[in-house]
Amino acid sequence: MxxxxxxxxxxxxxxxxxxxxxxxxxxxxxxxxxxxxxxxxxxxxxxxxxxxxxxxxxxxxxxxxxxxxxxxxxxxxxxxxxxxxxxxxxxxxxxxxxxxxxxxxxxxxxxxxxxxxxxxxxxxxxxxxxxxxxxxxxxxxxxxxxxxxxxxxxxxxxFNHPGFVRPMVDATLAALAELPEDRRAGAHLAFTTHSIPTAAADTSGPVEAHTEDGEGGAYVAQHLDVARLIADAVREETGVERPWRLVYQSRSGAPHIPWLEPDICDHLEELHGEGAPAVVMVPIGFVSDHMEVKYDLDTEATAKAAELGLPVARASTVGxxxxxxxxxxxxxxxxxxxxxxxEGRAAAAPERCALGALGPSHDVCPVGCCPARSPRPAAAGAD
Ligand SMILES: CC1=C(CCC(=O)O)c2cc3nc(cc4[nH]c(cc5[nH]c(cc1n2)c(C)c5CCC(=O)O)c(CCC(=O)O)c4C)C(CCC(=O)O)=C3C
Ligand SMILES: [Fe+2]
Missing domain, CATH: 3.40.50.1400 (Rossmann fold)
Incomplete structure (x- = not known):
């Protein structure tokens, strides 16, 4: 730091x-x-x-x-x-x-x-x-x-500050250690975050980051950067290369509106079908173990895994x-x-700490960043 x-x-x-x-x-x-x-x-x-x-x-x-x-x-x-x-x-x-x-x-x-x-x-x-x-x-x-x-x-x-990423690396290692020993080496990592409408994902971040193809704009790119950082650090620690994927949870809204997929429960089913021995769920999208974690992962997804006979563990958030x-x-x-x-009161701009490929995020949200469905006044940004 x-x-x-x-x-x-x-x-x-x-x-x-x-x-x-x-x-x-x-x-x-x-x-x-x-x-x-x-x-x-x-x-x-x-x-x-x-x-x-x-x-x-x-x-x-x-x-x-x-x-x-x-x-x-x-x-x-x-x-x-x-x-x-x-x-x-x-x-x-x-x-x-x-x-x-x-x-x-x-x-x-x-x-x-x-x-x-x-x-x-x-x-x-x-x-x-x-x-x-x-x-x-x-x-x-x-x-x-x-x-x-x-x-x-x-x-x-x-998202890419070491003080946010490193505790999640340790939490992922701790969750791996909770799995039955004979399943650990082959365990997959499932990084999870809140699903949002694909339209909201595609317009997330500054206008330059917006996408039209359902690739999810800054929201998905930032999560992928964090997932890759954690997967790399875990590989370095354990000496094992593990398959990983970014998946989603807590979908809401009307069924005909597309949201980011796959859902964690569908992903567990797919991994089970492919013969994955175990899965660690890493809720990188959240800052604390609140209800979306306690219910959607620890209750619902864990019950799904038990039904499949697939051992799972869940990494804690930074809290x-x-x-x-x-x-x-x-x-x-x-x-x-x-x-x-x-304000001209310092000789140099400070160092800006960030890991990963995206670099430190902007201080002030530019015009058009993460737009609302119906525009309303917002503070602390350029619009
Ligand atoms: C991106 C995102 C985060 C992460 C970023 C952040 O943390 O801000 C987040 C966090 C949270 N979401 C939470 C709870 C809920 N979110 C809901 C609904 C929605 N969330 C959405 C998105 C997100 N949500 C969206 C697009 C909706 C649809 C309605 C809408 O367009 O606004 C609903 C309504 C019922 C339902 O539809 O599920 C509830 C109850 C809690 C509290 C948990 C607790 O009590 O411990 C937390 C931390
Ligand atoms: Fe929410």
Missing amino acids: PDQSVQPAPDPYDALLLLSFGGPEGPDDVVPFLENVTRGRGIPRERLKEVGRHYFLFGGVSPINAQNRELLHALRKDFAEHGLDLPVYWGNRNWAPYLTDTLREMAADGHRRILVLATSAYASYSGCRQYRENLADALAALEGEGLPLPRVDKLRHY ADPRFAACVRDLVLERAATERFA
Whole structure:
């Protein structure tokens, strides 16, 4: 990781906002939470009932809020240990603490230059622009209340930062070790992420990255880069070349609209048919072991594998790994240094740390990046 300790100052930023999805914390929260998530998004009733059932299986509690509290704690600890004086707040899109309430609190506490860390590492409408729309909505609410408006900037995508990739390499090795010993050497790797409509995938990332052929634009390219990095590192560690593939999970929406495929369960069936001895599922698309991981992989896909008699193990996500907290610190210091350079207050632009073939992502989303189906105001970007 680059050493930005020369100037450990967050200047010009005065606070960090952890911006996440939010999840229900008890049975009474499930239906209102799902209404928040799906408002105006055309999700079939049947799918909603099914997803509600997943939450009720877990007592109506999503793991995501507890995991964000742990991440908050890890960030504050890392910042304190490294002399980075930057308060960290937390707000969500779909459940309390709601983003607007958090932003109001931040403004009341006097913060004027806020950096945002979204709990999504990749480009896509759902993982990037939709959070920028949420920020615009929250700022508009504050403006309506006559409050001073802070300026918000969003940290760049961190899918290829070593502090995100390396914990997943270790997690993949740990999952391999959970498989029966005689199945380990031949085990396949199935990298999974959230399926999204192919139309959304094709328009993900900056306009230059858009594709028209269903190849999935920046969303798929970024995931493939991470999958390859992990597969290569695991091969180096174990001395075994393993077949791997990027597959999808958690498909939603109407059946006639194409989404990214294959689904993890179909992929397991296919691998079983080909005689694969075992599979490790690596949920590279997610930052914590939330409901999409606990239900879609640990419950549904694991039951499918058991039915097939195919041994599977699942790698954990980065969660509150100290290396991920250090990655966030690195990105904060990098962006602060970039801003100081842009303002003519530093002699050079900072080093930008990234693994893989794609290089560090842009700081500011350009015009047309990850467009919405119906355009709405978005903050922290060029449009
Ligand atoms: C790309 C992506 C990420 C990863 C990036 C990121 O993290 O942001 C993600 C994360 C998450 N998605 C989550 C939950 C849900 N997502 C839904 C619906 C949808 N997700 C989509 C995409 C994504 N989703 C899409 C295109 C839809 C269709 C509706 C629409 O076009 O918006 C629905 C509605 C029911 C259903 O349709 O499944 C639910 C309940 C939770 C919380 C889990 C917990 O509670 O622990 C998390 C972290
Ligand atoms: Fe989702």
